Amino acid sequence: MGREGMRAGDSDRQRVADQLKSALDEGRLDLNEYDERVQRAYSARTYADLDGLLDDLPGTVPVQHAQVEPVQVAHPAPDAARVRKDHSSRHTFRSALTAFLICTLIWAISSLSAGQAYYFWPAWVLIPVVITAVGALTDRNRRSR
Known part of the structure; x- marks a missing residue:
């Protein structure tokens, strides 16, 4: 048929x-x-x-x-998407950590120049570092199961 x-x-x-x-x-x-x-x-x-x-x-x-063949769309391999996500997570963590370290350096210089330790305000900048680290560890644990 x-x-x-x-x-x-x-x-x-x-x-x-x-x-x-x-x-x-x-x-x-x-x-x-x-x-x-x-x-x-x-x-x-x-x-x-x-x-x-x-x-x-x-x-x-x-x-x-039809005389024209339909286009076959190539989908990226699942591993490639995972690698991109891993790279993005690491990049986000490194960026947040860098911002924290710069703020800590500014705090240290200003405290030393004043001769007294000021309130450690860079601790507030540490919050995104902790959040991205926890997110990265959670993703890694999910994938390993």
Whole structure:
């Protein structure tokens, strides 16, 4: 049995109805012809019934009859996505840690120049460092399970 004799599914009928709607919106079909074809699309039983509804419309050649091959989209390997996430997590942690160390250095210089230890305000900058470290460790533990 060829493709034309195979039974069409609901998604196939919906796809044809969507293409007919596009043709109506473009002015290629009048309302009566659109209505007639949509009724035939929803009552179609085989692919041949559906293909006949689009034959005279440009840009609606079924994929099986097209001379152009559909583009195959390459999906990145799951490991590559994990490596990017690991790198991003490490970069975020290092950035937060660097900011903390710079603030601590500023605090130390200002305390030494004043001759007394000021309130250790860089502790507030330590909060994002702890949060990113905990997040990175949690992700690592999840992946190891």
